[in-house]
Amino acid sequence: MSSDFYRELILDYYRNPRNFGKLDPHDIDARDTNPLCGDEIEMQIKVSSGKDSIEEIKFIGKGCAISLASASMLTEMAKGKPLEWVKGLSRDDIQKMLGTSDLGPARIKCAMLSVKVLKVGVYTYLGAQYAEPTE
Amino acid sequence: MLESTKTVDVERVKNDFPILNRKVNGKRLIYLDNAATTQKPKVVIDALVDYYSRYNANVHRGVHQLSIEATETYESSRKKVAKFINSPTSQELIFTRGTTESINLVKFGWGGKFVKEGDVILITLMEHHSNMVPWQLLVKEKGARLEYAPITSDGRIDMAEFERLLALSPSLVAFTQCSNVLGTINDAEKLCAMAKKAGATTLVDAAQSAPHMPVDVQKIGCDFLVFSGHKMLGPTGIGALYGRKELLNSMDPFQSGGDMIKEVHLDGARWNDVPYKFEAGTTNIADAIGLGVAVEYLSALGMENVRRHEVELLRYAFEKLSRIPNLTIYGPMDLESRGGVISFNLADIHPHDMASILDEEGVAIRSGHHCAQPLMEHLNIPGTSRASFYVYNSTADIDAFIGALLKAKSVFCV
Numbered sequence: 001m002s003s004d005f006y007r008e009l010i011l012d013y014y015r016n017p018r019n020f021g022k023l024d025p026h027d028i029d030a031r032d033t034n035p036l037c038g039d040e041i042e043m044q045i046k047v048s049s050g051k052d053s054i055e056e057i058k059f060i061g062k063g064c065a066i067s068l069a070s071a072s073m074l075t076e077m078a079k080g081k082p083l084e085w086v087k088g089l090s091r092d093d094i095q096k097m098l099g100t101s102d103l104g105p106a107r108i109k110c111a112m113l114s115v116k117v118l119k120v121g122v123y124t125y126l127g128a129q130y131a132e133p134t135e
Numbered sequence: 136m137l138e139s140t141k142t143v144d145v146e147r148v149k150n151d152f153p154i155l156n157r158k159v160n161g162k163r164l165i166y167l168d169n170a171a172t173t174q175k176p177k178v179v180i181d182a183l184v185d186y187y188s189r190y191n192a193n194v195h196r197g198v199h200q201l202s203i204e205a206t207e208t209y210e211s212s213r214k215k216v217a218k219f220i221n222s223p224t225s226q227e228l229i230f231t232r233g234t235t236e237s238i239n240l241v242k243f244g245w246g247g248k249f250v251k252e253g254d255v256i257l258i259t260l261m262e263h264h265s266n267m268v269p270w271q272l273l274v275k276e277k278g279a280r281l282e283y284a285p286i287t288s289d290g291r292i293d294m295a296e297f298e299r300l301l302a303l304s305p306s307l308v309a310f311t312q313c314s315n316v317l318g319t320i321n322d323a324e325k326l327c328a329m330a331k332k333a334g335a336t337t338l339v340d341a342a343q344s345a346p347h348m349p350v351d352v353q354k355i356g357c358d359f360l361v362f363s364g365h366k367m368l369g370p371t372g373i374g375a376l377y378g379r380k381e382l383l384n385s386m387d388p389f390q391s392g393g394d395m396i397k398e399v400h401l402d403g404a405r406w407n408d409v410p411y412k413f414e415a416g417t418t419n420i421a422d423a424i425g426l427g428v429a430v431e432y433l434s435a436l437g438m439e440n441v442r443r444h445e446v447e448l449l450r451y452a453f454e455k456l457s458r459i460p461n462l463t464i465y466g467p468m469d470l471e472s473r474g475g476v477i478s479f480n481l482a483d484i485h486p487h488d489m490a491s492i493l494d495e496e497g498v499a500i501r502s503g504h505h506c507a508q509p510l511m512e513h514l515n516i517p518g519t520s521r522a523s524f525y526v527y528n529s530t531a532d533i534d535a536f537i538g539a540l541l542k543a544k545s546v547f548c549v
Binding site: 011 | 491
């Protein structure tokens with residue numbers, strides 16, 4: 001990971017996160033923390049009238065530039081997408097979204113926290129159990 | 136470029152540490168995460184190889200030559216470590232897995248037997264989780280109460296509050312001699328004297344002090360003192376508990392099994408003498424021997440010199456850091472009451488991002504809450520970046536650290 005990575009994209013989202021805030025009313029509310037570093041992300045979603053896609057999505061949280069930028073970009077990407085789309089989100093999708101190919105094992109967890117929150121929220125709404133993939 | 140301080144010949148010391156020759160991300164490794172764990176000199180690494188390749192055998196049992204050699208070296212290592220902290224006898228020095236296990240041993244063997252319902256245990260807000268969670272569990276088990284001495288705005292124990300809490304007649308007072316976050320050096324001698332006057336048993340967490348300054352259990356006057364080998368040039372998985380003999384004799388064993396018994400019958404057993412009563416099963420022989428070599432290495436440098444060296448590095452670093460705007464340093468700024476630990480935050484750069492950018496420059500620091508979440512909550516921050524020094528660090532390392540810090544500053548435009 002190079003510091004150009006910060007320079008080019010992430011910093012703007014860290015300092016001016018898009019879709020930051022609470023959403024009321026909402027249909028989905030999910031929150032998780034990374035116990036290792038204390039990063040914290042909460043997402044709220046309004047589901048479409050057809051109950052099958054993300055109409056509105058917002059997040060709040062605290063953490064490093066990678067975790068906050070990842071959460072913010074993810075809300076932008078997820079808006080309007082079918083709920084089923086969330087299920088397929090992969091580690092590579094997130095790295096691509098962040099504009100990097102390899103965050104490294106120490107920092108990938110920061111980027112994936114928001115994905116986990118989004119998946120837990122959507123799976124729960126769909127009445128399913130989300131199991132985190134094993135490495 | 137000033138490479139060495141007056142007290143430690145850093146160039147010579149650096150050559151003793153093979154790992155310091157490696158490169159990280161194409162840069163020379165600048166290792167400033169010594170409060171987490173330290174690197175190992177070749178003599179310690181060689182001692183492990185030597186044990187396994189020449190005289191590996193179980194201790195205290197065999198009558199064969201290898202077992203005799205292993206036992207002699209293991210027990211002579213105990214003597215070296217005991218002497219390092221000026222323990223009156225080597226029987227009062229128990230080998231454990233490290234600080235955490237030492238504290239748990241006291242919690243189980245002393246606390247389990249002597250702490251009663253309604254008792255007060257007094258610790259401080261600056262404790263590492265390892266000197267906090269065991270006591271939280273103990274008071275829960277016993278229906279006792281845990282009190283925390285608060286800290287002042289410059290990161291020292293609030294002595295007025297400490298004194299007020301001593302009036303509760305705590306059965307145990309446990310505190311760190313040097314904070315792993317703030318670097319604060321607590322006056323262990325004074326705190327133990329006050330605690331003793333209040334009738335308390337005392338435990339000193341020396342995980343961050345024994346590696347960095349002269350530590351003398353008789354001068355401190357503590358009942359228990361605990362530390363880890365890996366933070367003082369020794370191997371991982373080995374550490375020690377010093378305990379006053381009467382206390383150790385009166386305590387229940389921690390783990391039970393072989394070697395900790397004198398005799399076993401179908402209806403019970405009689406405990407072995409200390410220290411063996413607390414060393415059940417085959418102990419970590421190789422690493423105990425390695426720790427003996429590590430303390431010999433440190434003693435040859437001289438612990439007073441080690442301390443002076445770190446004070447000089449601190450002075451140099453503080454001078455450079457004071458020129459960086461928007462940099463917050465936590466803990467006392469007076470060099471004499473501070474260990475070689477600098478926890479800081481720079482503007483709104485999150486500690487993890489800071490550590491990532493420094494890593495790119497080959498500079499290893501720690502970021503996060505440093506196993507001191509209550510302290511972070513008190514400081515109202517999610518975490519800090521932390522640079523911590525040791526004998527092989529030079530002023531050139533600090534220059535590289537400052538250079539990397541300035542790079543992070545420029546990346547984040549602060």
